[in-house]
Amino acid sequence: MKRLVTSLGKVFGPLTKLGIRPQIAVLFFALLFVPLFVRDEFTLRLLITSLMFGGLAMAFDFTAGFINIVNFGFAAFMGLGAYSSGLSVLKLGLSPWLGLIFAALLVGIVGFGLGVLTIRLGGIFAACMAWFVALALMAVTANWVDLTKGNSGLSVPPLFVTIRNMPYYYTILAIVILVYILLAVISSSKIGLAFRAIGQDVVAAASSGVFATKYKIINFTISCCLAGLLGGFYAHFVGVLTPQVLHTRNTVEIMVISYVGGRGTIWGGLVAALLLVPAMDYLKGLLELRLIMYGAAMILIMIFYPRGLAGLWTSGADYLKRKGVLPDTSTVSVSKGKTGQNL
Amino acid sequence: MLEIRQLDVSYGYLQVIWGVSLKINEGEVVAILGTNGAGKTTLLKTVMGLLTASQGTITFLGEEITNLPTFKLIKRGLSFVSEERNLFPAMTVFENLILGAYTVRDKKKINDALEYVFTLFPRLAERKNQLAGTMSGGERQMLAIARGLMHGPRMLILDEPSMGLSPMNVEAVFETITRLRSGQTTIVIVEQNVNTTLRIADRAYVLEQGRIVLEGTSAELRSNDQVREMYLGIC
Amino acid sequence: GRGASKPDDGRKIVKIGVQGPFTGPASRVGDEFKAAIQMAFDEIGNKIGDYEVQFVWIDCESDAEKAARAYEQAIVRDKIDVGFNTWHSWVSVALMDIAAKYKMPHFLSFGATEIVNQKYKSDPEKYKYWVGKTWPTPSLLSIAYVEAVNEAIEAGLWNPPNRNVAVYGVDNDWGRDFGNSVARQFEDAGWTVVTREWVALGETEFYPLLNKLQQLGASVVVGSMSDPPSVSSFIKQSREVGLKSLIISDGLGWVGEWYELTGDASNYVLDQIPQWTTPAARKFKDDFAAKFGFEPGASTAGLMYDSARFMIKIMQETLKEHGALTQENFAKIAEKVRTGQLTFKDGIIMKEYKYTNDTFPDPVVGEEYYIFPVIQYMNGQGRIIWPSSWKDEDIVIPDFLKQ
Amino acid sequence: MILEAKSVSKRFGGLKAVNEVSLQVQEGEIFGLIGPNGAGKTTFLNCVAGDYRPDGGSIIFQGKNITGFRPDIICREGIARTYQIVRFFPKMTVLENVMVGVVFGSKKKVKFPERTAREYLDYVEFPVAHHVLAENLNTIQLKQLELARALSTDCRLLLLDEVAAGLTPAELNKITALIRKIRDDGRTIIIVEHLMRLIMNICDRIFVLNFGEKLSEGTPKEIMSCEMVTKAYLGETYMH
């Protein structure tokens, strides 16, 4: 066992350097081959949705878990991406693929603006500012009927001519891998160091030479850009958009996934999505009871395991390392080391 | 009056206090000395129910008080002036003092206590209506001590009352302690200012890495070589 | 799980996938749907010929993505044989693609706005599995108000101070479609539209709006809101403000308990809503209330009941003609529904539910087919004032509107 | 002269926390800033480090006017600081805490930030393993960590706000030696401290603030014998 892990460690060594976790690389590898075994259209669709939420949760965590600002309007930026991709196809005649890119860029720009808006705000005020911007966006989407068709809904052309789920599956898988790698690389780079520094103590970060504003804006821009991209995918996958896509309800859903996954980990959100979305689907028959269970589960997790799945994984791995089953390879361990007590 | 037996305290996995036992008699001034991070604050907080003990017992006036919630200890006559002062910054000096007497229901007793602390610290009487958050460091410390006296405690525990104060204010604080002592209040004091502390204390304990390593009267300790080297800086 | 396929013990089962908002913000409607469908199928002992009917309740949660996923699950996992019903138009749009993908005939959906028609017309061949709307595009119905008002004026029942009309509505697909089409129809009939006001869904505070309307002094105030708190607040507050206009509140009576919410503030208000007119309808209403403990709405539970019975008829017809209740056979029968060869005449709400090639996906609208009578409320009762052939009474004009 | 403050002022509402303070700090000296609680010492440091923008006056650092610059720019210009109440990144390891300073704190591009960070930790003789999360450290360790982070920005001028508060005499001796070492390695230091023993021991010159204004300035000896200082700050009965 130990030797296997060590040799795997060698293979993944360069990846780990970039902050890409071997277990996630394995997961992606497995996901690549899923359609070979699962030919069931519904399961594929469920996986598509799960991956989509996983991607969103990762992008959300990139802000919440690193610079410690909860973008409580996150769904609206995803929705904005959906609408801008859809409308760019309908009104500008772009191909849906270009639409996705257009959406990513546009929402990235809006994220830039949001970053500028929230510069001076901290904590709950920044979260509320993002939320208010989102609510305003949603109201605009509902009211600008000439452009968006408002609450009647906007029909959006699909990405593929075929109606099978497979192409969508590989598209979203590619997007999610891209998102993960991008976020993992950034967050393990110098920029990531700056993100975490300003997330934990802005003043100390500034006095160490970190220009908080710049990194806050970079973070918002990237996170929103990815939300826009995923939103664009949503648009062309589902085929119809209503302002409800921008609803706070969806932000809560993404937030729960990312928190259950574990804050500040990037990968936690993806794993949580792959578990939670199917689980919720499985329980659909319970109607309200399902949502009550969902609420209760949320409460129990927050009370008893606030570090989420990632925390569970880490403590599990720590336990194994202590038992000597796994080699202690990490240079930067998150475990609580024994501190020396004195000079 | 207060007795601690074989106390262990940990933060998570990290044990900080190891089998500490000590005893404080009525009317004494006892100092607890120790290097930074020796666990002095931890010890006091555990006595006050702000932290939980994993092992051992604490008795106060013959009754066991181990791990009782803080507010019950206040009712029994303990009082704690913490390192961080813990004042209510958006309330006036007067309101802070009134809250000090939260456990006292008798209006007259409250008024007497107010009068007493105002004679101790005339400065507070002048600043009765100033918000605590706007007071200077020295004034805050006075307020914290005064507030700790408001419910007429039988034992007052002070954690580094002179920390961060200018020499003049330090002087004032120690003067107050001397005066309290003559007022029959038992006092436990934790200080870095070893020199001065040993001058006013009857007895002292030395805590090191969470263990009691020395104890004795002030005079004994002052002449102890180890103490002289470690704390008095005399080599 | 529910992923079971059919039993091999010779029992014949037909699985019908019913879409609806069973949880989420519109779950109230979902409750009524479910109850009405159960009423209809209970009456036939849940059997079509020797087939036992099994329901797969497909919850859309008022969300297009979730609805589509649930629908695909119902098709792939639960192996439904036929689809039935929706509530939101956007859900219809999302499901049309799924239905086309699996060639799953899907009958009689509420989702009514133009967006559904547009999608259907963009590729009728592809979307032919989307069979019929239970509710026509709103503009097809709202013309009745204009006619009712104009007829009253011509008949000398009312001499309005001006021919101005103010339009209001809830800000969603329904409210806007309705408001805009009724505005157009009033304009075509020579009226002037002085304002159009959209309010947020769930809004219950109408003082500013009503004061504005009152100052505009239009003779008629017309609009629609889909949620009862808004409607009842609007009506009550219009009395509080003392609005001196004839109020048309399309959809006031959509939920059974409307009178408990508005009280007599609803007097004189016009609505266009199916009524429990026939004995059969009233019986349904009473049975429903007795069975489920709440008042059914004629336009939700009532229409759903008709729709479910039409569905039963379709299923029976399929069995009769093709001998088995399979997806392919349902698809074949869809052709007859679309062309008007198969219609439903025994409804409690409408005279006849019928589609033709010209109207599809809308039902045929007309006095002998699908029409909502215009009614006027008085002390908790709705009395039909239009069309004249159905009329209970003439329109009553309140004193404050008389000149 | 490395730093010059020309009649720097900072107000909070009606309160003049720092009022027209002018001072000069020479290259390579240890400059003490003392005064009663609330005299404006921390506020003055905040003005120099850019945490506050002065309401009036100017601050010249190495011949460059840096008044009102952002703290991160000032840091990269070469002024680093520690805080009276320690500031650090609790969820990062000791090493990462210092790396923030190494990577972002100086104009120079550091090739191997990790190695450099370790060097600074060794420089302050940091006693704890480098992969420990900072939230698990105690006060003195945090102060050392903060010092290492400040130094890691490769500063020319170091502002220390009550680094010695709460230390025992033995620890005090260590920190005194460390401060001397930092100065001897060519850095200038401004130190704010209440501990006279330390101040008198290591400062080349001392500046006394009272109610936001200059009270006195001079060598430790001069200050000790200055009557005004005794009255306002040390107290009549002050004795060493």
Place this chain on the structure above:
Amino acid sequence: MEMLQQSWDIIVTAILRGGLYALMAVGLSLVFGVMNIANFSHGEFYMIGSYFAFFGITEFKFGPLPSIIFAGLAAFAIGMIVERGVFNPLRQKSKKGWLMNTFLLTLGVSIIMQNGVRMIWGSRYRGVTQFWPGRTKIFTSMEIANDRLVAFIIAMITITLLWYFLTYTRTGRAIRAVSQDETGASLMGIDLNWIHTLTFALSCMLAAIAGASLLSINPAFPTMGVNPLYKSWFVLILVGMGNIWGSIYGGLIVGLLETISIYRFGAGWQDVISLIIIILILLVKPSGLFAKKGVKSVLE
């Protein structure tokens, strides 16, 4: 003349609207100030307040006022249960990441309450047509339904009582003390657990009173709490945390913004307009209109 009349209408409407926003916001602010919980289940207590008032009137045949008081007390009790069952356990376990963890807890509470109510009472609308029939003339031309006026008065009285309670009573002072320094408060002999439970329950009671006194205007249904919740957050953020009188101004400002935008831009845009203005205000005053920097308390 007409302009004047219209301005009066706007102002009166805004005041009536704002009063109840203020009542909601005060409760939110109380819980945030004392317990540091950003409560997203506040709207659900508004909702159950509505339900209890309905049952008070229809089942127990109370009059309007007793029904409202009944609703307040019932919500108080439920609030106590929720605090003891949800927030208290977390506090005992760990205070790390408290703000975000409790935020998620409140989301959970909100989901459970919404769906629980739907399960128990279904999603039918429960309302009464009127509490206090009739209208009152304000100024020369404007008439206002008594229900609305009384609801406003109830809100104002409740807020005043709360203010008195917090300022002058021993327990009120204890609540404020906890909001400023928990350790300090416990060192004064204050039972933190009790104060937290009390505070949360009080806040729930305020929301329930708001919901109950509007029953004749808003029938009760499971998701009715969402809108008032949003509005009270607007108010809270606009005025800054922990300021009771500020909440009243905030309520009026939000009411006024909405009313004006309805008049000027049409109904659908009210959220856009008022949100944009709130955002602009926040840009100028990042911690809210009335917030004092660095001082955290429930009452200034």
